[in-house]
Structure formats: structure tokens, C-alpha cells
Amino acid sequence: MRIVVAADNAGVALKDQLRDLLLADDRVDEVTDLGVADGSDDKAYPLLGLAAAETIARGDADRGVLVCGTGIGMAISANKVPGVRATVAHDSYSAERSVKSNDCQVITFGARAIGPELAKKIVAEWVGHRFDPSSASASKVAHITEYEQAH
Numbered sequence: 001m002r003i004v005v006a007a008d009n010a011g012v013a014l015k016d017q018l019r020d021l022l023l024a025d026d027r028v029d030e031v032t033d034l035g036v037a038d039g040s041d042d043k044a045y046p047l048l049g050l051a052a053a054e055t056i057a058r059g060d061a062d063r064g065v066l067v068c069g070t071g072i073g074m075a076i077s078a079n080k081v082p083g084v085r086a087t088v089a090h091d092s093y094s095a096e097r098s099v100k101s102n103d104c105q106v107i108t109f110g111a112r113a114i115g116p117e118l119a120k121k122i123v124a125e126w127v128g129h130r131f132d133p134s135s136a137s138a139s140k141v142a143h144i145t146e147y148e149q150a151h
């Protein structure tokens with residue numbers, strides 16, 4: 001699994017912790033960090049979220065972990081990239097269903113809304129979840145893809 005990570009300056013400290021967790025995870029083959037590098041970089045969250053989602057859309061990463069103040073702006077931004085599905089998920093069940101129900105490639109966190117230990121636990125679980133294309137959820141997700149392709 002290749003994972004792209006990114007955060008704005010509100011999320012950089014949590015992003016760095018999640019990146020380091022992923023780098024130490026044997027299930028993860030590659031981690032690409034798109035920044036920001038530190039809190040002095042005030043690049044706006046959509047620029048980072050869109051760049052991360054485009055990395056996935058062009059096939060250079062399988063999944064993304066994005067962090068901003070709430071996780072909301074990163075999710076909205078990533079969802080603008082065709083083929084990418086993203087959501088904020090601050091609980092274990094939602095994170096699991098984001099993969100198994102919605103085939104989301106991207107999970108987002110709000111560093112101002114969740115503690116680092118809970119975010120790390122959710123990410124560690126999330127890496128282990130897989131979407132089943134033969135499940136009943138697949139035809140539901142297909143409606144989203146069909147809409148994207150028609151518009």
C-alpha cells in the first residue's frame with residue numbers, strides 16, 4: 001500500500017505523527033509526504049488536499065491521510081478530484097465503513113478536534129481495511145462513479 005499524506009499548518013504536527021506511524025508499519029510500502037513541512041508554511045488546505053487526491057487519481061498512491069484543523073476542508077477538497085472519495089472519520093466504526101461501504105481512499109482528521117493517540121489508533125486499523133468489490137456496497141458506490149463520468 002502506497003499512502004500520500006499532507007496537512008496545512010493547523011494539521012502538520014498530527015500529520016507528522018501519522019506519517020511516522022505509517023513509515024513504521026510493515027503493511028505500508030511507501031509514504032509520500034506532500035507537506036507542509038512545518039507550521040511556518042501557510043499554504044491553504046485545498047492546495048494540499050487537491051494535490052494529494054490528484055496523486056491518488058493518477059495512480060501514484062493508493063490511499064491518503066490528510067489533516068487540517070477540522071478535517072472538513074481536506075475532505076471537501078479531495079472529493080473534488082474525480083475518482084477520489086474522502087471523508088473525515090474520528091471514530092473507528094466510521095473509518096472502517098468509509099473503506100468497506102464507500103471505498104474511500106482518503107481519510108481526513110481535524111487536529112483541533114481529535115487527539116493524536118485516537119487518530120493513530122484509527123489509522124492503524126484503517127490500513128487493514130479493504131473494500132470488497134463483490135459486496136452489496138459496490139453497486140451503490142458505482143452510482144457516484146457514474147455521476148462523475150457523466151458530468
Ligand SMILES: O=C[C@H](O)[C@H](O)COP(=O)(O)O
Binds near residue numbers: 008010069070072
Ligand atoms: O477545513 C479547514 C481547516 O480546518 C483549516 O485548517 C482551517 O481553516 P480556517 O483557517 O479557514 O478556519
